[in-house]
Amino acid sequence: MEIKIIEKKENPLLNRTEIKFECEYPTEGTPTILDVKHKLVALEDSSNDLLVVDSMKPSYGVPTAFGLAKIYDSTESLAKIETKSVIAKNEEPEEEPEEEAEDAE
Incomplete structure (x- = not known):
């Protein structure tokens, strides 16, 4: 993925x-959105808590998707907006x- x-x-x-x-x-x-998020965090040297991938739209018949991500200055701004x-x-x-997962079975 690039x-x-x-x-x-x-x-x-x-x-x-x-x-x-x-x-x-x-x-x-x-x-997935989380895969793209991790890649963008690495590219932008941002915190995982401050970056959100808002949307991602794949193109029909082509292995390409276009999207929008946002990097906030603080977690308070992110939660508020x-x-x-x-x-x-x-x-x-x-x-x-x-251990808990095994007990449930």
Whole structure:
């Protein structure tokens, strides 16, 4: 998976940087939002808690997706501005301890 940043725009009113990107994935399936988020965090040297991938739209018949990500200045700004659904899809899944998972079976 390769990510190219198309446009990067500062938005001081909302305390964030907005990034439009193109994601190419020629040999694999469409990447998940979390995969793209991790790659963007590495590219932008940002914190995992401050970056959210707002949307990602795959192109029909082509292994390419276009998307929008936002990097906030603080977690307070992120929580105040972003919708709950966007925050939820950008959260890491919580893993259950193995001992409890075995007891449930």
